Amino acid sequence: MIRIKMCGITRIKDIDAVNEIKPDYIGFVFVKKSKRYIPPEKAAELRMRLDKNIKAVGVFADEDIHEAARLLKCNIIDIAQLHGSENNDYIIELKAMTNKPVIKAFRILTNSDVIAAQRSAADMILLDAGAGDGKVFDWSLAENVTRPYFLAGGLTPENTEEAINKLHPYGIDVSSGIETDGIKDKIKMAAIAAAVRKEE
Numbered sequence: 001m002i003r004i005k006m007c008g009i010t011r012i013k014d015i016d017a018v019n020e021i022k023p024d025y026i027g028f029v030f031v032k033k034s035k036r037y038i039p040p041e042k043a044a045e046l047r048m049r050l051d052k053n054i055k056a057v058g059v060f061a062d063e064d065i066h067e068a069a070r071l072l073k074c075n076i077i078d079i080a081q082l083h084g085s086e087n088n089d090y091i092i093e094l095k096a097m098t099n100k101p102v103i104k105a106f107r108i109l110t111n112s113d114v115i116a117a118q119r120s121a122a123d124m125i126l127l128d129a130g131a132g133d134g135k136v137f138d139w140s141l142a143e144n145v146t147r148p149y150f151l152a153g154g155l156t157p158e159n160t161e162e163a164i165n166k167l168h169p170y171g172i173d174v175s176s177g178i179e180t181d182g183i184k185d186k187i188k189m190a191a192i193a194a195a196v197r198k199e200e
Contacts, residue, residue, distance in 0.1 A: 065090060139166055
């Protein structure tokens with residue numbers, strides 16, 4: 001079963017949509033420079049409304065480790081997803097502080113990026129185009145990845161089936177591909193979930 005993660009959730013309407021569509025994970029972005037940034041207090045409110053079977057992931061980039069740990073410990077999020085320059089020492093310490101899983105995102109530009117991802121101390125890895133601009137990376141670079149990974153970057157209802165058939169990832173992570181004019185679009189959210197589940 002290929003997991004589905006819908007990232008950049010910011011509104012009650014988004015939560016109501018995911019509760020109906022039932023992805024495996026949703027993401028709250030705690031990176032202040034992101035257009036999808038959500039304050040932890042707002043995330044806590046939305047988390048209260050989230051279906052208990054859906055895991056909440058917090059997206060960070062070079063966040064103070066104690067702040068990331070705080071949000072994990074108070075159960076605003078179940079998993080930390082790291083998009084900055086966090087190294088294995090940071091990952092190991094965060095896991096030790098919280099006993100919660102960590103996803104580390106890697107921008108895949110060359111084969112050396114794939115090697116770094118393979119060696120990560122994180123529980124899970126995420127392979128991304130990295131720029132947050134809805135572009136895909138060269139999927140052929142991911143063909144030799146031997147550990148389970150989330151595929152991200154430019155996934156849409158139109159290309160998700162191709163990605164799954166080509167790469168067979170552990171999961172897919174979508175954000176801009178389920179938006180219209182920067183706002184989560186329930187029709188696109190349902191379409192991408194249907195595309196994934198069609199391939200199972």
